[in-house]
Amino acid sequence: MRFRRWRLVAVVCLVLCALTACSTAQAPSRAPHPSPVSDVHAFDRFYDQKLVWGDCAPYATNGQSQDAFRTPGVECARLTVPLDYARPQGQTITVGVLRHKASDQTDKIGSLVMNPGGPGGSGMEAAAHLVQRVSGNAIGLRFDLVGFDPRGVGASQPRVHCLTxxxxxxxxxxxxxxxxxxxxxxxxxxxxxxxxxxxxxxxxxxVLANVGTRDVVKDLDVLRAALGEKKLNYLGYSYGTQIGYSYAEAFPANVRTLLLDGAIDPSESQADxxxxxxxxxxxxxxxxxxxxxxxxxxxxxxxxxxxxxxxxxxxxxxxxxxxxxxxxxxxxxxxxxxxxxxxxxxxxxxxxxxxxxxxxxxxxxxxxxxxxxxxxDRGADGRYSSLQDAYYAVRCVDNPRxxxxxxxxxxxxxxxxxxxxxxxxxxxxxxxxxxxAWPAASTSQPHHPTVPGLPPPLVISSTNDPVTPYQAGVNLAGDMGGGLLTYDGAQHTAFLHGNQCVDVNGLAYLVDGTLPPPGTRCPT
Incomplete structure (x- = not known):
């Protein structure tokens, strides 16, 4: 078992409504330095970089990604980041990024960056699969939908590789x-x-020493700036919720909205x-x-x-x-x-x-x-994605040995x-x-996050989620001072999976930050 990526389950229907409240995108801010270094300008070259968008075909690593990257309207780029944020002048690596532009650019809110979980799931593939689902709703109309492959995953280079x-x-x-x-x-x-x-x-x-969530969230802030966003709009499923709340702890002033679905309890040990x-x-x-x-x-x-x-x-x-x-x-x-x-x-x-x-x-x-x-994640061609290898690489440095x-x-x-x-x-x-037996030291440990002043996130938790228990969502919403939306269902994650109640509440939050009333429940 693993904190599995968001599943592309069949959809009965999607909410095809565009909510009207808007927000104006602003120029990117200079973030706090991701790591203490003596040179205050050491990270400028990363935060000031311009993404070069192009055809996504060269980014495919297996049959699944080849199919996903044929989605009409998607474009891809590589984000350059330090391998070790304590040594920003040292070796660099790249993070794969995929984007589908909002259909209404004149009324665009900004970019919505998403991660499907895993650890090890491809955000680029997931975003490509979401394009058709969000076409015509508030996300497709008013957000550039952006998926990224975290360091070591999928199209990012170098990729974690353990087994043939x-x-x-x-x-x-x-x-x-x-x-x-x-x-x-x-x-x-x-x-x-x-x-x-x-x-x-x-x-x-x-690479293994610097592949954990601690470093992924620093990459995410560089990506926010490279996208031209002052504030981050983020959608995280499953392990993607860990990326989301960890980003909020590191860069609380850079958050606009955080929608976290299928939450991991940040205070829970690996064993528990x-x-x-x-x-x-x-x-x-x-x-x-x-x-x-x-x-x-x-x-x-x-x-x-x-x-x-x-x-x-x-x-x-x-x-x-x-x-x-x-x-x-x-x-x-x-x-x-x-x-x-x-x-x-x-x-x-x-x-x-x-x-x-x-x-x-x-x-x-x-x-x-x-x-x-x-x-x-084995394709019909017999090739595996990096999901399994990256899963262990992240989990083993995110938790004490x-x-x-x-x-x-x-x-x-x-x-x-x-x-x-x-x-x-x-x-x-x-x-x-x-x-x-892992060779790299842990870079994180379980804890209760404390993020005063953070705009309230929205946490969605399913009552019978087999992977991330319902109570984990309750706990995370309480720790983060956020809203809780309960879905009465037996599946892992719920947003954009066809439940109109869940989707309407989620879209309203992403568009104008409106949380559902306390105690809101969505039936199956």
Whole structure:
């Protein structure tokens, strides 16, 4: 599991209304220096740069981005930033940026910068996918929609790179067990050490040391200035909410609006967040089982109380006999669990999951493999995005390391208890193991943010979000002095996913900063 990027779920409808309140864009401000340096002009070359926009095709890194970057009207550029903000005269790197201009340039409010989460999700791809959805509403009419690939991700250079495509495929087939036996625990630890070593070898220790959220928000402020914006308008989903509240802490005077959907609790430890995700996915599985039981042909039966055991019995044979999945590939036990987790992100994926489980019963693993590939961001061409590698690189420097093997195992035991539907597999892909072996020191730690004077953000939280629990949104809104919009639904993130109530409130906030009345709830 991971703080997953915003999901491009199917949409029933979008609000096609343009709200009329406006704001005038102003010249960019000189921000506080991102890091203490002796030369007060050390960052001028970054803040004063002009973006050179052009064709997005050269920015594509795989089949998914190639398709996304064919969206009509999008243009791309590279933003130059320091690799290490403590050494602004040293090595530089680039951040990929995609833009679609507002259709009404005369009444434009400014740029709306968005990030879909992950960590490791491509903001460029996500923004390109959003273009059609926002066409005709307040965002498409009055904002330049901007997506960026955070440092180390996607089109940004250099990109975090740990495993080859072939190595990632092989890892998915490698069943190391649940880690409860000495041999299994040792195998997980060895794989984590090998993974971390390959990340250093193929990415560079200096890049890994400076790839965390601490540095991403500094890049975001440089981007704000390069876009010509005095104040930032920001839309963050899932991990993107962490970028948003971290930016607000670093540059509170440079914020106009922050819409944070699917919030991460900034005060929560890495272990507690993983356990919380386990609880969330387990709750979503129970809801899936209850809904499935109402229909004939439910792959896990008509008795929801037996759903966990039925699912476990169905996928357990895959440990020794992976199922054919087409194209010479085999569906492993871990891939079957990953397919289930992928489907829990949205109720709209539940019918596909049920179909895949029924096909697996007949010996066909192809549908479940497609779901698992979606989770890992593997394209039809067999190429993976940088999502997985960048995920670990960011998570492991954003949180204090846990190196004691006993403490790591205690985290795993808590997670397995929280998510019994996973049938004894490790639901976190070994994150505590990997981060325990990570070569770079942490650059952040859990805390309660305090940002006096910040314009109130809008936090959207779904009551049955399996990834980022509802209470996390409540806590973040309270910490930031913001408004809370509750969505009564079982999916991860809600804004621009087709709920008219959510979209109307979100659009009103972005246009003129109007928060919904306290206690506002949006039904499914």
């Amino acid at each position: 495509d072939a190595e990632r495929d092989a890892e998915r087939q490698n069943d190391l067990g649940d880690g409860t036996s000495p041999g299994s625990a040792a195998a997980w630890a060895a794989q984590a050490k090998d993974f971390a070593g390959k990340c250093v070898q193929r990415t560079g220790a200096d 967040s993983l356990v919380g995700q386990g609880n969330g996915f387990n709750r979503a599985f129970g809801m899936f089982a209850a809904e499935c039981a109402k229909h004939a042909g439910c792959a896990i039966g008509q008795d929801p109380s037996r759903a966990t055991q039925t699912f476990t019995d169905l996928i357990s044979p895959l440990r020794n006999n992976p199922a054919p999945a087409g194209g010479g590939r085999k569906l492993s036990y871990d891939d079957a669990m990953t397919a289930l987790v992928e489907a829990m992100y949205s109720q709209q994926s539940w019918p596909l999951l049920n179909s895949g489980l029924n096909l697996l019963r007949a010996g066909d693993g192809s549908v479940l493999m497609k779901l698992a590939d979606g989770y890992y 846990v190196t004691d093997p006993g403490a790591v195992e205690a985290i795993h035991q808590r997670m397995l208890t929280a998510a019994p539907f996973l049938g004894g597999g490790r639901p976190d892909e070994g994150e505590p193991d990997v981060c325990g």
